Amino acid sequence: MRFSVDEIAPAPWKNGRGTTRELAQRSEQGQMVWRLSFADIAQDGAFSTFPGLSRIHTIATGHGLKLSGTNSEYVAKPLKPVEFDGGLILNATLTDGPCQAFNVIFNPQLTQAQASIVEGESIGLEGGEKVLFVLAGQLDMGSQGVFGVQQGLVLDAPATGVLSDDGVVLVIQFTPI
Structure with a gap:
């Protein structure tokens, strides 16, 4: 499944303090x-x-942001995935102006998710469910097409692709529990 940020209208956040674009979702038996x-x-x-x-x-x-809670603090820097409990009550403080973020929200009782950044090289992916999201440059996935900045796809089969020299891709690998 292919998706593009530019093709999805923004919607208010759950708390109403910003906007987001829902890119893709997977549910099983009515559960996200x-x-x-x-x-x-x-x-x-x-x-x-x-x-x-x-x-x-x-x-x-x-430039990112800092997330602070009662007993926790996370610093979200560009191209550095940060994982945390979605139930934490956190306050965000921007670092030098607005930013945009790619978010994965997942049910840890049904799947685990791991994020990594791949830069300027070929990508070879094993089987299993995964997401590729282009952060810079281009990603050529052969028969599945060429993807530009803020475009991505969800795959559930082995795949290969080639990044442009300036290419940066966020890869999310899901592993069922």
Whole structure:
């Protein structure tokens, strides 16, 4: 399944303090397994909570932010995925202006998710469910097409691709429980 940020209208955050674009979602028997979204973060403030779920937050544009809670603190820097409990009550403080972030929200009782950044090389992916999201440059996936910045795809079969010299791709690998 192919998706593009530019083709999805923004919707208000769960807490109403920003906007997001829901890129893809997978459910089983009426229960969410995972959801992918792309958020515009323009102001400091409370982060939406997702009790019982886990999150991976990756800054795609801008300088990032700091997430602070009662007993926890996370620094989200560009192209550095940060994983945390979606139920944590966190406040975001922007680092030098607005940013955009790719978010994975997943049910840890149904799947595990692992994020990695691949830069300027070929990509070879084993089987299993995975997501590729282009953060810079281009990704040529052969018969599946060429993907530009803020475009991606969900795959469930082995695949190979070639990144442009300036290419950066976020890879999310899902492993069922």
